[in-house]
Amino acid sequence: NPDSVTTGGKTFDQVRGGCFAILDRVDRKSISFDALLEQIARSYGPQELERTRGLPDIHTTACIMEEILMALEQVHTARDPEDPGVCGYYFGDLHGGNIYFSGTKLSDGVIGTARLMDFGSARELDGDGFTRMLRSDEVFSAPGIRPPEMLRSGCFRLGADSDLYSAGCLMARCVLTETSLAGYGGQLYIEPGTFTQDEADCIGCRPEQLPLLSEILEKATAQDRSARYQTAAQMLTQIRKLKQQTAPRHNRLGLELST
16 A cells, blocks of 8 residues: 555555555546536537537436435435434435446446445434534535535534535536636536527427426525435436436337338
């Protein structure tokens, strides 16, 4: 194992034995959310790249988000057999480097299975679905996916809706260009009607599919916590509806020729 590791422009001289080796093996056998989006962009030819702006098509995005939400739902509903008071966990740092997909094969349209890494920000959920009172220095969440309630002064409680805000930010990265995302500043908030058909055309989203896509983005990233999805299951239901609506139509020519 190495004595130091340089990542993200920083060098860490005190590396715990085995930690880097484990992450290195994970990276060889799976692909992160960030790397997956990069791989999709690289798969396009020049004309496709210009049309799509390097973004995945809407059905692929729905498949990616379905996997992420299934993994997140398991965290939110996990139980501790030794502590009945724990009613699940808040994950807390749902960024692109903490989500890995195993079994990915884009050439066959296979996204793979999403797995969450790094539970350093995870906190127990009480019976009402929220963490205990926290201070800003007690929990970390990466810029760009940080829920607005964490930016307020004083103490706050976090819950599944806070993680789902982060999930909404990740989904926005799949359907909006970096330029569009920069227009929202450091805090993502997609106002009703701001996601246009021109943007939707880049990802192959038809006009009749746009209302559902917009609803998911707006609800997940709502500033008002009560207006957000309250459970991963709620958002997952809408994502699966979007996945069904955007599924490629089966080519019936082969079936007709075989009959």
